[in-house]
Amino acid sequence: MNITSSAMVIGVADAAASSRFFNAHLGFHEVIVRTGFVALGREDAAVDIYLMEDRPRANVTVSFAVTGIAAEHARLRREGANITAPLRQEPWGEWVLQLTDPNGVVVQLVEWLPPAAFPVKDPR
Template structure:
């Protein structure tokens, strides 16, 4: 696995309001906007920010909080390796409608880690 980028995913009630704050005050720009989330980036080395809507049926969106996301290469192979090692996979490998391939695992203290192989985002 090679980590190529990092993102902090924050689950909030109003992604648009948070996006306005980050774009107005902190120099981020929106790179992907869907009904479920807004992805923000900067041109420097800052981690990307993903603002996810709270209350969706998906386990990762049910309550306010965050998850630690790493963009990686070879996400399918990492899913198999971690499954074989006995890691607690809380969302199996899947492909999102916009092209990302991802899965989630949870550490013993409840920290949700998402490994994702991003499809190219077109702004």
């Protein structure tokens, strides 16, 4: 098997509202727009996102590994994005923040640091 692309299908109440959020704050653009359906894409390696109004809704978290997370956090704050978990460093070294779109889709931005970039603490 050779996977040539990937997509995430997300059931939402309002596809247009989620589309505006992903476009304004995360750099996605609309590829296909139909009643109750929006396909979003980017020019980089991000997964395509399909927003569908007729699908069952579930708790969804979309996670993107990024670079320059501190600058992204500042930009999102300036734009008024709904940041629901502020930028923080996890004990294992990654930096993470979360924002939530109008339909409750949680978007997590993560910047991974190599293990040598953070000290290992003695658990005693």
